[in-house]
Amino acid sequence: MTQRIAIATSAGYAELHPDERPLLDALRAAGLDPVVEVWTDPSVTWSAYDAVLLRTVWDYFLRYAEFTEWLALLDKSGVPVLNDTEQVRWNSDKQYLLELREKGVAIVPSQVAAGACLREVVAGLTGQEIVIKPTVSGNALHTVRALAGSPELDQALAELPDLVYLVQPFLPEIQSAGEWSLLFFDGEFSHAVVKRPAAGDYRVQESYGGQVIPTDPPADVLATAQAALSASGPTPLYARVDGVVVNGRFLLMEIELIEPYLFLPQSPTAATHLATALATALATRLTSKTS
Known part of the structure; x- marks a missing residue:
């Protein structure tokens, strides 16, 4: 039986962000039935799905209390959520960076x-x-x-x-060299980009004029990002590791495990990679339930 997957999005992207839509075709090719649902829609019966995949819930931090209540609702319904709701809660507050620092991860120096x-x-x-x-x-x-x-x-x-x-x-290297984003699916490296701010700015987001450049990471950057991800807990289905190289050392800025932009247009194989990882995860879960 084909498994139905709810793709959770925000009302501003009720049909999913255009850059994310290739994922729908990839999920169908992987034998799944994806349905886009707005996470704040009270009429959705989340338990009717075989899993919920968090994607463009890009307003969660604006409705944080409501978001955490929604995660509790998903937990109560028993529907699998990807990434796992416990990881999502942990990742929703950047104070996790200090926890990772205690585990030996090199982060951008931070005080709370x-x-x-x-x-x-x-x-x-x-x-x-x-x-x-x-x-x-x-x-x-x-x-x-x-x-x-x-x-x-x-x-x-x-x-x-x-x-x-x-x-x-403030790290001037963000302006001179850019900020790295490395994408991982089921713990495996997929692709990477360097984000550069517009001249005179420091914000790398495209909404502020930033540029995105697909780039193969040096071995040391990849290894450090992989180690930071490993320190964050159980292997997530998807993750984006952001950081900046300072004096030859990759410093972690954040690990995105909730609803990260995945830079799918920058990698022709990324959507298939993620869809295959999801199908495998669900098949493994189904097998463990029936065994």
Whole structure:
């Protein structure tokens, strides 16, 4: 019997992002029946599906409480979720970076600050160019780059919402060399890109004018990214590992296990690779249930 897969998306991409649509054909070719569903639609019966694949739920951080309640609903329904809801919860707050640092993963130097502590942390960095970003966020929302101790940063701090933040040094290598994104499906490397910001900017997202360049990673970058992924826990179905090379060393910026953009247009085999991994995972799960 063909297994029906709910492809969870956000209302803004109710028919899935155009770059993700080749995945639907790849899933069908793998013998699955994909159906795109909006994750906030209360009429969806998630338990009617054999699995839920999180894809373009790109508004989850804007509706974080609702999102965590939805994950609890999926857990209660018993439907398999990919990636696993426990991993998704862990990955939804960038404070996981500090956990990975404790496991020996080289990360971009980071401090966590909440509320009034944010100003205290920033005060200790006077004269340094820094980046402040919420631990739960996306697409550079509420992200600030400025010189610590400057009037510009003081004004920006006054306008930031009361959230928990990461405070990091600004790395000029992002502007000069770019930010790496390495894609893994079922733990196996698929493809990589380098993202470069527009001239004068530091944000690599295409919505801010950033460019994406398909690139084969050097062996040391690939090995370090693979090690960081391994340290994050059980092998996920899909993962994107982002980082920057500083003084010849790959520093982890984040591991995306929730709804990462997968750069499918940059790799002609990526959609098939992911679809095959999903079909294999579901077949393995079905076999274990019946044995």
